[in-house]
Amino acid sequence: MTLRPRQAPIIDALPVTVPFVGPEAQERARGRPFRARIGANESSFGPAPYVIARMQEAARDQWxxxxxERYELRTAIAQHLSVGYxxxxxxxxxxxxxxxVARLFVAPGDTVVTSLGAYxxxxxxxxxxxxxxLKVAYRNDREDLEGLLEAVRRENAVMVYLSNPDNPMGTWWEADEIMRFADALPETTMFVLDEAYGETAxxxxxxxxxxxxxxxxxxRTFSKAYGLAGIRCGYAIGEKESIAxxxxxxxxYGTSRMAQIAGLAALADQAYLAEVKRRVAAGRQRLAAIARDNGLSPIESATNFVTMGCGGDGALALKVMQNLLDRDVFIRKPMAPVLDRCIRVSVGLDHELDIFAQELPKAVADARASS
Amino acid sequence: MTLRPRQAPIIDALPVTVPFVGPEAQERARGRPFRARIGANESSFGPAPYVIARMQEAARDQWxxxxxERYELRTAIAQHLSVGYxxxxxxxxxxxxxxxVARLFVAPGDTVVTSLGAYxxxxxxxxxxxxxxLKVAYRNDREDLEGLLEAVRRENAVMVYLSNPDNPMGTWWEADEIMRFADALPETTMFVLDEAYGETAxxxxxxxxxxxxxxxxxxRTFSKAYGLAGIRCGYAIGEKESIAxxxxxxxxYGTSRMAQIAGLAALADQAYLAEVKRRVAAGRQRLAAIARDNGLSPIESATNFVTMGCGGDGALALKVMQNLLDRDVFIRKPMAPVLDRCIRVSVGLDHELDIFAQELPKAVADARASS
Known part of the structure; x- marks a missing residue:
């Protein structure tokens, strides 16, 4: 047997994996494209025209x-939030x-608390x-603040993760409840608050x-409401020593020149963001109506997607999803117990929601018939 | 004192640092832009027009x-190199x-060998x-293959790093010498061969x-000869289990959609690459001639830069660099002993090399006068 370099012990224990299979991989496997791309909580509305123009100008400067230091973007974000650079x-x-953040604050063997079915x-x-x-079950389709806190204390966790609004359920906690949770945490436990969907909340x-x-x-991120998922630009906000x-x-040099330019431009066009927020809110209402029309149970959402119970167990919801995929509608679904009764559908363009409205009845009927 | 989350022990021991200060930071500190940006081994020739056009088209798709899986780009690279996906x-x-690669193969306390003054x-x-x-000194301005090998064996190193052609000196080893080195390494030592400048060698x-x-x-990378430093796209080639x-x-999702599109387009335009290689070779000759005209000693280079001895010690070369910076010419220099007698100048556009040719005599004269 050939000798080979040893992988570091932590790594050696890990599987080779892709946490999310992308729609492109599914399209390759299917041999045809999706007609509606409403599964990855992207923004079909795209980035602002101003952002597109700035990226086009910047293409020739990518040498x-x-x-x-990401100086300009960092400065603009700090000003936008009224915090320091x-x-x-x-x-x-x-x-x-x-x-x-995991590399910085999690040492081998440390306990980290999150929700079962979260990101x-x-x-x-x-x-x-x-x-x-350590994974704490959701409670009434929300991340369970009390349960998370209890687990942190019991297990002496170094970190706890919460997304607010939540993915994959779309639910949220009010700010005062989030801060009560933060106040109750041990000062030595890092609270990672993922507000990827903050703009639509x-x-x-x-x-x-x-x-x-x-x-x-x-x-926070430019991937969701700002419509720049493909460009890779997000930011974290915190106390200066933790940020340093x-x-x-x-x-x-990891945040590309293009990403910094796009993020800066996106932040500058708050009127476009406001318009996207209106369109997302309207899209959520329409998705909820389509769900109800089909006997599904939409969950109120503060995100750019609507998660909807299919009226049965995880196996039924999986069939509904598969039937939609087979009908060229890309959606996803939660997989953790209880949450798995749902499918998750992103707000898309009108014609994408038309396709969803058209295909959902058959997808549901076929799923029920085969259950 | 406020309690706070503990940083992982490895991290806690590290300084807060930026390995390279960018020219933008220098421009901010100076309060004015550089006239010639020939310090970071970027390609002033830019990416191919076809690549720019593809990026411009792709701007609206960045939502x-x-x-x-980077499927298309990965497939194209594999075909280009006649290796497997x-x-x-x-x-x-x-x-x-x-x-x-450091995370995968280096565990805490493991020894890693590189050259003193390398990347x-x-x-x-x-x-x-x-x-x-563990850092091994250069020998005759080249990375010392024998010295590196000896250090690996003596210290039972898990990894050794070599750039060929070399940055910051521009020198190189022939392929048979590289492979003799590879053959002599223990099979358990990972050899990281950085060929960022492979296209110009x-x-x-x-x-x-x-x-x-x-x-x-x-x-290898699209940052150098392909002219895409800002877009962040590189690749590694190896045995399948090590790659997996x-x-x-x-x-x-880290390699942006834009980067994948740009890399794919760049790879498709080999005629443009060939033209860049000709221009880089001509630029190296011109830089060497300018160096000699000023009593400097250019080192033969296989990269897109020329490193040149200033005829004195590190302090003199530092003054030459500083004088050039003061005259709005962005260059860099090696800092390790012996290598530090040099400045390092990237091939740029003709007008940038004109500026360098114009400012170097004064930069050298002033440096010598103050030594």
Missing amino acids: MYCDP ENVVVGEGIDGLLGL PTFNFHVDGSGGRL PASALPRIDIDRPNLIRM AFEKVRNH | MYCDP ENVVVGEGIDGLLGL PTFNFHVDGSGGRL PASALPRIDIDRPNLIRM AFEKVRNH
């Missing part, structure tokens, strides 16, 4: 490395920042740091920015 | 996440891939994995691609 770190989407990419990164994940769900709390890091720690391990 | 991993530039970002990532760096410097060797990972390991920790 230059990016500014590793030192309270913001820009990264390769929230995924990239979650990878870094798998966070779990992937905790695994990569050798952390031990009611203002009352977003706590005032508090940059004096060393154990709170909030994450990212400099120890981040890929300094 | 979609990228394909996490499973032998290629695409990442966020070589920097991103170096970060991953600091590699060292940064090894530090981030808790590795112990003589073909004789690039070993035949050998994807059967579990302890060899070669890295990247899936365990990489940020699957």
Whole structure:
């Protein structure tokens, strides 16, 4: 047997995996494209025309490395949020920042608390740091703040993850409840608050920015309401020493020049964002109506998607999803117990929701018939 | 004192740092832009017009996440190199891939061998994995293959890094010498061969691609000759199990949709690459001539830059660089002993080299006068 380099022990124990299979892989396997791409909580409305124009102008400048300090974008975000430059770190989407936060604050064997069925990419990164994940069940389709807190205390967890609004359920907690949770946490437990869907949430769900709390890091992104999922640009907000720690391990040239330009332009066009928010709210209402028309149970959502119970168990919902995929409608669904009774559908363009409305009745009927 | 989350022990020991200060930061500090940007080994020739056009078209599609499998680009690279799909991993530039390779194969306390004065970002990532760096001095301005091998054996190193052609000196080893080095390494030592400048090197410097060797990972990039430093796209080539390991920790959606499109387009335009290679070769000759005209000693280069001795010690070369910066010419210089007698100048557009030719005499004269 050939000898080979040994993988680091933490790595050696991990599987080779892709946390999310992309729609492109499904299209390759199917041999044909989807007609409606409403499964990945992308924004079919796209980025603002101004953002597109800036990216087009910037195409010829991509021979230059990016500014590793992300100075302009970081400054603009800080001004937008009325916090200091030192309270913001820009990264390769929230995924990239979650990878870094796990490396910074999770040592091998440390316990990290999250919800059962919450964002798998966070779990992937905790695994990569050798952390031990403890998963708390949702309660009434919301992340269970009391249960999370209890688990943190009982297990002496170094970190707890919460998305608010929540993915995959679309539910949310009001700001005062989030801050009561934060106040109750041990000061040594890092609270990672993922606000990827913050822009589409009611203002009352977003706590005032508090940059004096060393154990709170909030994450936001240009991937969702700003319509830039493909460009990889997100940011984290927090107390300055916690934010400075990212400099120890981040890929300094990792947020591309294009991403920084796109993010800066996106932030500058708040009128477009307001328009997208209106369209997302209308799309949610329409998705909920389509769901109800088909006997499904839509869950009220603060995100750019609607999760809907199919009126049966996980097997039934899986069939509904599969039937939609077979009819060229790309959607996804939660897989954890109880949540798995649902499918999850992103707000899309009108013609995409038309296709969904057209295909859902057959998808549901066929699923019920074969159950 | 406020309690706060503890950083993981490896991280806690690290400084907050930026391995390379970018020219943008210098411009901010100076309060004015550089007239010639010939310090970061970027390609002033830019990407191919076809690549720019593809990026411009793709700007409006950036609302979609990228394909996490990077399927099309990975397939195209594999075909380009006549290797299997499973032998290629695409990442966020070589920097991103170096970060991953360090995480995969370096455990805390492991020894990693590199050259004293070689790529600091590699060292940064090894530090981030808790590795112990052992640095071998250059020999005659080349990385010292015998010295590196001896250090690997003596210290039982898990990894050795070599860039060929070399940055910051521009020198290179022929392929047969590289492979003799590879053959002599313990099979358990991972050889990371950074070929960022492979496209501008003589073909004789690039070993035949050998994807059967579990302890060899070669890295290439679209940042240099392809003119896409800002877009963050590089790749690694190796034996399939070593390549598969990247899936365990990489940020699957990290290589942006734009980067994948740009890389694919760049690879398709080999005629443009050939033209860039001609222009780089001509630029190197011109830089060498300018150096000699000023009593400097250019080192023969296989890269897109020329490193040149200033005829004195590190302090003199530092003054030359500073004088050039003061005259709005962005260059860099090696800092390690012996190498530090040099400045390093990237091939740029004709008008940038004109500026360099115009400012170098005064920069050198002033440096000598003040020594």
